[in-house]
Amino acid sequence: MATSRSDDPVEPRTPYSQESVGLLDQIAERALDDDYYLVRDGRYSRSRTVNGFGTAVVVTVFALMVTITAVQNYRDRPASEATRETLIADVRARQAQLETREAQAAALSAEVEDLQAADDTTETGQRARLLTGASEVTGPGIVISIDPGDGDVSDAELRGVVNTLWAVGAEAVALNGQRIGALTSIRSAGGTLTVNFRSVGPPYTIEAIGASDTLAERFLDSGEGRYWERRELGGTLVFGLSPADDLRLDAAPVSRTTVSVAAVEGGAP
Incomplete structure (x- = not known):
């Protein structure tokens, strides 16, 4: 069991x-x-x-x-x-x-x-400011107009007009309202003409203060005057020169009339 x-x-x-x-x-x-x-x-x-x-x-x-x-x-x-x-x-x-x-x-x-x-209170100082473009001026002179139409006017050609006006006795010059100062440049930048770093375009008006008859005669008799007459006769632009009894030119920008570095050797005359 x-x-x-x-x-x-x-x-x-x-x-x-x-x-x-x-x-x-x-x-x-x-x-x-x-x-x-x-x-x-x-x-x-x-x-x-x-x-x-x-x-x-x-x-x-x-x-x-x-x-x-x-x-x-x-x-x-x-x-x-x-x-x-x-x-x-x-x-x-x-x-x-x-x-x-x-x-x-x-x-x-x-x-x-x-x-x-x-x-500024002396005659020499006032004349220096006049010639350098540092002061506003009024007086008789001439007005030159250049209208290239569809053509072109270079910066070098405009510089030639301004330099010739100085040479024939102009005391103050402006291009399209821009006063030409001691340090003013007329140059082309990117296809645009500039005066005092401001753009200007055609038609171009150049005003010059001085003896009207003398300025007109001397400019037209110069090589620069004959050059522009030939261009007008060739039909490439419209050129004109006329006397003016009362022109008023503004002062140039301070940056275009002030010398910061250069000094007169031997002091002031």
Whole structure:
């Protein structure tokens, strides 16, 4: 008759039995194959020795390089500090020199302004302002008109007219309302004519103050006058010259009449 298994004593269950612990210890002890222990004292051990020696050499060389660099920097420090002090002293000297020159420039500017104010009351000063275009002027003169129509007039041709008017006795000249000053330029920029850096276009009107009859006669008798008469006869443009009893020409821009750098050698006459 079979007996019931419930009569057998039941051992208490624990989280880890002795058998389990023994099995884990065995696995831990034999984590590496037995062949590993046979060969590890052979060529692999020699390789490890070589690698250790190479590492030691690299570390030694690196330490030597760091030491050499530190020593070199220490030796160069006095020279670097001396250079820095020299540069600082040079900068300070130049700043002092700049301040001195700025003070001199301010003093000279004030002196120039005083001289200009005093000179404006004299006949010589007034004439100088007239000829340089620094003052507004009125008087008789001539008016030249040039209308190229569909043609073209170059900046060089207009400069030729203005220069000839100065040569025949004009005291003041304006082109399309732009007074010709001491520093005025007539030039072409990007296909556009400019006077005092302002664009001008045809028809061109050139006004000149001076003795009307004298200016007209001398201009027409000059090579410049004959050149424009030939162009008109050729039908390339319309040219005209007429006297005027009362012309009024504005002053040129200050930037075109003021000299900032040049000085008269030996002082004022």
